[in-house]
Each structure stands twice: as structure tokens, then as C-alpha cells.
Amino acid sequence: MSESRRLPRERQQPVTVDVDGMPVACFAGETIATVLLADGVTAFATRGGEPRQPLCNMGTCFDCSVVVDGIPLTRACLTPVADGMSIRTGQGD
Ligand code: FES
DSSP states (O other): OOOOOOOOOOOOOEEEEEEEEEEEEEETOOOOHHHHTTTOOOOEEEEEEEEEOSSSSSSSSTTTTTTTTTTTEEETTTTTTTOOOOEEEEOOO
């Protein structure tokens, strides 16, 4: 019988980010996409009025774009959270 193996999981330090004006507790090293999905965010951005969420999770589709500290088109799937970071969702055309 084989045993499944898992990599050790050690979370980094707790941090708080601002998501659309609300504080969200998370851990350093997590991506913005991870934090938003865990927080129940359903529209990272909009395109043609349609809500968008992460699709590729590797930085090519931009469906996870959010505004981070005033910088638009930040890919949530590639960007780790940092304490005090301001994240704005629902931006788009
Ligand atoms: S999910 Fe495709 S770029 Fe982030």
C-alpha cells in the first residue's frame, strides 16, 4: 500500500490587505488570486460588462486583472500579497 506524500506546509506571517475598502486577513506569500477567491470575490475585473475570474493562473489571459496600489492590470495570479496592499476589483471596460 502506498502512502501519499505531501510537502510540508508552513504559512508565512499573517498580513492584512484592503479589498475594495474592506480589510481581509491572509498570509504573506499567497497570491492575490488565492486571497480573493478564498474571500468569495466573484468578479476580479469586467470585460464587455461580463465578470472575469482567473482562467489560466499562469499570467497569460489577464482575466484576473485587478488594480493594486493604484496600478491597473496587475495580474492577481502572479502577484503575492503584502501587508497594507490596496486591491480594487471590478474594474474594466
Ligand atoms: S489567471 Fe490568467 S493571467 Fe492570471
